[in-house]
Amino acid sequence: MEPSLPHNSSTLSHWHRTTRSFPHLHANRLNTVPAAATYVIIGSGISGALTGWELIKSGVKGDEIIILEAREAVSGASARNAGHIRPDSFRGFPGYATTHGSEQARKILENERTVLKNVHEFVKQHNVDCDFKYTTTYEVAISEDFVELLSTAFTAFKAAGGDVSHIQFHEGEKAKQKTGVPTAICAYESPAASNHPGKLVQWILNDFIQKGGKLWTHCPATKVGPAQAGASKVGGTIAAKNVVHCTNAYAAYLLPELKHFISPRRSQVNSFTPRLSLSGEYAPAHTMALRYSPDHFFSVNTLKNGTILFGGTGTRGENDVDKEFERATFDDSKYSETLARNSSREFDGISRELDSVPLRHGEGFDYAWTGIIGTTPDNAPLIGAIDGLPGQWICAGFNGHGMAHIFTCAPGLAKLVLGKSWKETALPECFQFSKERITQYSDLHVKARI
Ligand SMILES: Cc1cc2nc3c(=O)[nH]c(=O)nc-3n(C[C@H](O)[C@H](O)[C@H](O)COP(=O)(O)OP(=O)(O)OC[C@H]3O[C@@H](n4cnc5c(N)ncnc54)[C@H](O)[C@@H]3O)c2cc1C
Known part of the structure; x- marks a missing residue:
C-alpha cells in the first residue's frame, strides 16, 4: 500500500455533524x-492536540508551537471513532504476551486503565463539555469458543500478577440480564467511559489556541526535510527545531521508512436511534463488546443522549464480511451497506420490541461513517524520538484503540521532547520507537514477498 495524505472527500461522522460551529474548524485556512x-x-x-497542550502546560510558550492539519480540525480518526474509552481489562493479554512478553503485556493493560483515569480527571478538572459518561462495560461472549478464550486470557493475566479486582464475572441468566443481550453466554464487567471525542479534542485545541498555540488547517505537510527538519506546504516552508509526527495511519507519507510498519485500515461506525425498549428509563447505561470470535465482534457504545453506536469489525463470522471494504485503504469517503445491515441486525437483537411493532420514522438505523485506523504489526503504538532523524518525534500507530492509549502517550511524548527520559514517561517500554523494531517487521514483510 503506497502511503498517502488523508482523503479530501471523507465522510462526516456523528461527531463532525454535531460540531460544525467549532470556531477553529478552518483556522488559518487561507493564510x-x-x-x-x-x-x-x-x-x-487527539495525539497532536494533546501533545501541543502538554508542551504549553510544561512551560513552552504557545507561540512557539504550530499544529498543521491537512483537512479541517480533528478530521481524522479522533472524531470518527465510536466514542468509547474502553480499557482492555485482560482480553488482549495472551496476544501481547506472545509478542512482547508477559511483563510488557501487563504494563500495556495497566496503562489503559491509567488512561481512563486520566481522561476522567482531565474532563472533571477542566469541566470539559464532551458528554463524558463514566460507566461500566461488558465483554460479552456470544460463542462457546469465545467463552474459552476469555477464560484463558483472564487466568493468564491473573497468573502474571495482573490486578483483576475491578473485573466481575457473570454467566447464564445473570449475564443476559446484566447486559440485556439474550444470546450472552457470559460477560466480564469492568469500568469504561463514553464521550463525544470531537468535543473533547476541540476543547483541547481551543484551550491550546487560547494559550497562544497556533493551528493551521487545510494545510498538509508535504515534506519534512532532514537538514533543518522543516515541515512545508505548497506556498510555504517552516523552519522548525522539532517536528512531531501525530499523523497516525498517514505517518508513512512523511516517513517512508514506516511503510511496512504503520498500515491503514478502514473502520466503520453505525448510529442508531433507540426504540421504546432501549430509551427513557430503559436506556442502557452500560457499554459492551459483543464477541463472536477474535476477528468478529461489535462494539456497542451508548451515548449520554441515548444514541447507540455499533462499531468494531461489525461482523459475526466469515459470511458477514465485506471483502472490498476490508482491504487496506486511505479512503474514508464511503461506508459499507453490508456492515450497516449487520449492525442493524445486532441492534434488533438487543431491542426487545415485538416484531409486530413497526419502526417509527426516525427510529432505528440513522447514519454510518468511516475512518482510517493506523495498525502496527506488533500491536503497540510508536512513541518517541525517531532514530536517525534528529529533532523528529512520533506519537502514532494506535491500532484502533487510541482513546485508551493517547492520554498517557501524548503527555509522555511531550516529556521526551522536553528532554526527559523514557522512564519518566511511565509508558510500557515496548511502545518506544526504535530502528530495530521497524527493521524487524519491514524485513519480515520483504521476506514474505520473495
Ligand atoms: C471508525 C473508528 C472507530 C474507532 N473507535 C474507537 C473507540 O471506540 N475507542 C478507541 O479507543 N479508539 C477508537 N478508534 C481509534 C482512535 O480513534 C484512534 O486511535 C485515535 O483517534 C488516533 O488519534 P491520532 O490523533 O493519533 O490520529 P488522528 O485522529 O487520525 O489524527 C491524525 C491527523 O493527522 C492529519 N494528517 C495526516 N497526515 C497529515 C499531513 N501530512 N499533514 C497534515 N496533517 C496530516 C489527519 O488529517 C488527522 O487529522 C476508532 C477509529 C476509527 C477510524
Missing part, C-alpha cells in the same frame, strides 16, 4: 504558514 517555529506538530487529532 501563509509562519516562517519558523520551535515545535511543528503534524496532525490535529
Whole structure:
C-alpha cells in the first residue's frame, strides 16, 4: 500500500455533524504558514492536540508551537471513532504476551486503565463539555469458543500478577440480564467511559489556541526535510527545531521508512436511534463488546443522549464480511451497506420490541461513517524520538484503540521532547520507537514477498 495524505472527500461522522460551529474548524485556512517555529506538530487529532497542550502546560510558550492539519480540525480518526474509552481489562493479554512478553503485556493493560483515569480527571478538572459518561462495560461472549478464550486470557493475566479486582464475572441468566443481550453466554464487567471525542479534542485545541498555540488547517505537510527538519506546504516552508509526527495511519507519507510498519485500515461506525425498549428509563447505561470470535465482534457504545453506536469489525463470522471494504485503504469517503445491515441486525437483537411493532420514522438505523485506523504489526503504538532523524518525534500507530492509549502517550511524548527520559514517561517500554523494531517487521514483510 503506497502511503498517502488523508482523503479530501471523507465522510462526516456523528461527531463532525454535531460540531460544525467549532470556531477553529478552518483556522488559518487561507493564510501563509509562519516562517519558523520551535515545535511543528503534524496532525490535529487527539495525539497532536494533546501533545501541543502538554508542551504549553510544561512551560513552552504557545507561540512557539504550530499544529498543521491537512483537512479541517480533528478530521481524522479522533472524531470518527465510536466514542468509547474502553480499557482492555485482560482480553488482549495472551496476544501481547506472545509478542512482547508477559511483563510488557501487563504494563500495556495497566496503562489503559491509567488512561481512563486520566481522561476522567482531565474532563472533571477542566469541566470539559464532551458528554463524558463514566460507566461500566461488558465483554460479552456470544460463542462457546469465545467463552474459552476469555477464560484463558483472564487466568493468564491473573497468573502474571495482573490486578483483576475491578473485573466481575457473570454467566447464564445473570449475564443476559446484566447486559440485556439474550444470546450472552457470559460477560466480564469492568469500568469504561463514553464521550463525544470531537468535543473533547476541540476543547483541547481551543484551550491550546487560547494559550497562544497556533493551528493551521487545510494545510498538509508535504515534506519534512532532514537538514533543518522543516515541515512545508505548497506556498510555504517552516523552519522548525522539532517536528512531531501525530499523523497516525498517514505517518508513512512523511516517513517512508514506516511503510511496512504503520498500515491503514478502514473502520466503520453505525448510529442508531433507540426504540421504546432501549430509551427513557430503559436506556442502557452500560457499554459492551459483543464477541463472536477474535476477528468478529461489535462494539456497542451508548451515548449520554441515548444514541447507540455499533462499531468494531461489525461482523459475526466469515459470511458477514465485506471483502472490498476490508482491504487496506486511505479512503474514508464511503461506508459499507453490508456492515450497516449487520449492525442493524445486532441492534434488533438487543431491542426487545415485538416484531409486530413497526419502526417509527426516525427510529432505528440513522447514519454510518468511516475512518482510517493506523495498525502496527506488533500491536503497540510508536512513541518517541525517531532514530536517525534528529529533532523528529512520533506519537502514532494506535491500532484502533487510541482513546485508551493517547492520554498517557501524548503527555509522555511531550516529556521526551522536553528532554526527559523514557522512564519518566511511565509508558510500557515496548511502545518506544526504535530502528530495530521497524527493521524487524519491514524485513519480515520483504521476506514474505520473495
Ligand atoms: C471508525 C473508528 C472507530 C474507532 N473507535 C474507537 C473507540 O471506540 N475507542 C478507541 O479507543 N479508539 C477508537 N478508534 C481509534 C482512535 O480513534 C484512534 O486511535 C485515535 O483517534 C488516533 O488519534 P491520532 O490523533 O493519533 O490520529 P488522528 O485522529 O487520525 O489524527 C491524525 C491527523 O493527522 C492529519 N494528517 C495526516 N497526515 C497529515 C499531513 N501530512 N499533514 C497534515 N496533517 C496530516 C489527519 O488529517 C488527522 O487529522 C476508532 C477509529 C476509527 C477510524
